[in-house]
Amino acid sequence: IPPRRDLTGSDPRAVLQEVYGYDDFRGDQAAIVEQVIGGGDAVVLMPTGGGKSVTYQVPALVRPGTGLVVSPLIALMHDQVDALVANGVRAAYLNSTQSIDERRMVERLYLGGELDLLYVAPERLGNGQTLAFLQRGSLSVIAIDEAHCVSQWGHDFRPDYLALGGLADAFPDVPRMALTATATRETHREITERLRLPDAKHFVASFDRPNIQYRIDPKVDPRRQLLAFIRSFPGAAGIVYALSRKSVEQIAEYLAGQGVDALPYHAGLPPEVRAANQSRFLRDDGVVIVATIAFGMGIDKPDVRFVAHVDLPKSVEGYYQETGRAGRDGEPSVVWMAYGLGDVVQQRRMIDQSPGDRAFKTRLGRHLDAMLALCETVGCRRQNLLAYFGEESEPCGNCDTCLTPPETWDGLIPAQKLLSTIVRLQRERGQAYSAGQLIDILRGASTDRIRQLGHDTLATFGIGADLSEQDWRSVIRQLLARGLLVARGEYGTLALTDASSGVLRGETPVPLRRDVLGRGGSAVRKSS
Numbered sequence: 329i330p331p332r333r334d335l336t337g338s339d340p341r342a343v344l345q346e347v348y349g350y351d352d353f354r355g356d357q358a359a360i361v362e363q364v365i366g367g368g369d370a371v372v373l374m375p376t377g378g379g380k381s382v383t384y385q386v387p388a389l390v391r392p393g394t395g396l397v398v399s400p401l402i403a404l405m406h407d408q409v410d411a412l413v414a415n416g417v418r419a420a421y422l423n424s425t426q427s428i429d430e431r432r433m434v435e436r437l438y439l440g441g442e443l444d445l446l447y448v449a450p451e452r453l454g455n456g457q458t459l460a461f462l463q464r465g466s467l468s469v470i471a472i473d474e475a476h477c478v479s480q481w482g483h484d485f486r487p488d489y490l491a492l493g494g495l496a497d498a499f500p501d502v503p504r505m506a507l508t509a510t511a512t513r514e515t516h517r518e519i520t521e522r523l524r525l526p527d528a529k530h531f532v533a534s535f536d537r538p539n540i541q542y543r544i545d546p547k548v549d550p551r552r553q554l555l556a557f558i559r560s561f562p563g564a565a566g567i568v569y570a571l572s573r574k575s576v577e578q579i580a581e582y583l584a585g586q587g588v589d590a591l592p593y594h595a596g597l598p599p600e601v602r603a604a605n606q607s608r609f610l611r612d613d614g615v616v617i618v619a620t621i622a623f624g625m626g627i628d629k630p631d632v633r634f635v636a637h638v639d640l641p642k643s644v645e646g647y648y649q650e651t652g653r654a655g656r657d658g659e660p661s662v663v664w665m666a667y668g669l670g671d672v673v674q675q676r677r678m679i680d681q682s683p684g685d686r687a688f689k690t691r692l693g694r695h696l697d698a699m700l701a702l703c704e705t706v707g708c709r710r711q712n713l714l715a716y717f718g719e720e721s722e723p724c725g726n727c728d729t730c731l732t733p734p735e736t737w738d739g740l741i742p743a744q745k746l747l748s749t750i751v752r753l754q755r756e757r758g759q760a761y762s763a764g765q766l767i768d769i770l771r772g773a774s775t776d777r778i779r780q781l782g783h784d785t786l787a788t789f790g791i792g793a794d795l796s797e798q799d800w801r802s803v804i805r806q807l808l809a810r811g812l813l814v815a816r817g818e819y820g821t822l823a824l825t826d827a828s829s830g831v832l833r834g835e836t837p838v839p840l841r842r843d844v845l846g847r848g849g850s851a852v853r854k855s856s
């Protein structure tokens with residue numbers, strides 16, 4: 329660690345210029361820095377790319393003592409500390425990946441007052457030993473990053489965060505900050521309460537990212553849709569998110585085979601491969617990283633031009649955070665998602681089979697419902713997204729539904745046909761089926777399975793031949809999203825819900841969104 333000029337007591341703006349080379353603070357940064365340098369607590373809700381880092385780093389440099397940064401992402405501490413050291417900041421971290429010798433050296437530097445910033449993982453602060461050690465030195469500020477992890481109802485709960493409220497007792501005179509890039513009103517309240525920040529000043533920036541264009545398309549042939557999307561950004565860097573490691577690898581391989589400079593990233597890859605792929609993405613131009621959500625938290629690559637989701641994210645918070653990695657430089661960027669019936673069925677199944685208790689499953693179900701509502705909205709996507717975070721806004725003019733307002737059509741009759749087919753199969757034969765077989769019955773398909781099961785003798789056989797298979801999938805997907813139908817068990821067999829009876833009686837209107845492929849550009853036809 330290089331020695332450098334002591335900045336204690338300096339003017340914060342001068343520190344910003346000298347250390348970071350920025351001309352001035354932006355947004356709420358100056359006010360936050362002032363609050364904390366004055367010794368007050370702060371809760372900071374600011375979207376990704378908003379510039380949270382300097383709001384705790386500058387006070388750490390200006391106030392006497394070491395700034396403690398609690399960050400859950402051990403993998404990133406190393407990079408963050410390296411970047412700080414490169415700017416002449418005396419920064420270090422303590423975590424489980426270090427040798428005893430390394431740890432001792434960092435501890436010595438801290439106790440000697442020779443560190444500006446010290447990063448630690450939350451699990452270390454749960455034990456009294458670490459707290460006692462930290463009390464032997466002197467802290468200037470405590471910053472709790474990714475503070476939404478304290479929320480049990482949030483999408484990223486980490487039990488270690490619950491102990492962080494204890495920092496209030498251990499360091500009553502040190503200003504504390506909680507920072508996050510994602511918080512609903514409920515999560516905001518939990519952060520304030522659980523991290524014990526009753527007197528904190530709250531800084532809530534708008535979560536709007538106006539340079540990001542939102543697009544969600546029905547999933548038809550996801551790989552080809554993805555390829556067409558990526559090809560509309562020649563030479564640009566982007567991130568593709570998929571849910572499983574296996575699909576990450578398959579998609580990366582497919583894209584590479586099509587001439588895209590694509591690399592996989594997931595927790596199951598050897599650490600050296602992961603590190604190499606990440607650094608190629610950061611350093612070279614035009615690399616597309618295909619990743620599970622393990623990738624991206626805290627990655628500071630300003631010129632990511634697009635983010636694609638080929639699987640439905642589990643929550644709106646997750647979607648917002650992942651899409652937020654696009655366009656941190658403020659330049660126009662596009663985020664796109666392919667979403668289909670299979671995603672709904674799969675995620676309901678994952679929730680049903682998850683080991684948690686009833687409350688846990690209810691929470692996951694609520695997250696999924698909000699995500700589905702965003703997918704199926706006929707209104708502005710951004711308005712829907714911001715409303716989820718408690719922010720009111722006007723239609724944005726820069727999302728797929730604003731640019732090409734979706735048509736709606738009356739889906740009551742098809743919905744009744746489908747629901748009555750399900751009822752008949754259940755009543756007359758004690759059977760339940762998943763979407764594929766039901767569509768074959770409705771469309772009057774002549775398959776071996778239809779004949780073997782005698783489904784061609786059902787009264788509803790062939791009554792839905794006026795709609796294509798794709799239309800039926802769209803109907804079923806939207807009914808599932810609205811809770812007018814439910815998918816059960818390992819095969820996603822479809823069943824009625826309490827709300828379905830209103831549809832059968834013709835009392836519940838069923839306006840449906842007409843699916844259009846590739847709105848705003850890449851039209852794709854199904855190949856098989």
Ligand code: ADP
Pocket residue numbers: 350351352353354357374375376377378379380381382509628630656
């Ligand atoms: P967050 O942690 O909120 O996602 P960062 O702290 O990583 O955001 O900052 C996002 C980007 O904005 C970074 O590239 C950073 O260098 C830049 N940045 C932050 N504050 C300023 C500023 N006052 N002037 C210019 N650039 C800034």
Ligand code: ZN
Pocket residue numbers: 707708709710711723724725726727728729730731
């Ligand atoms: Zn819009």
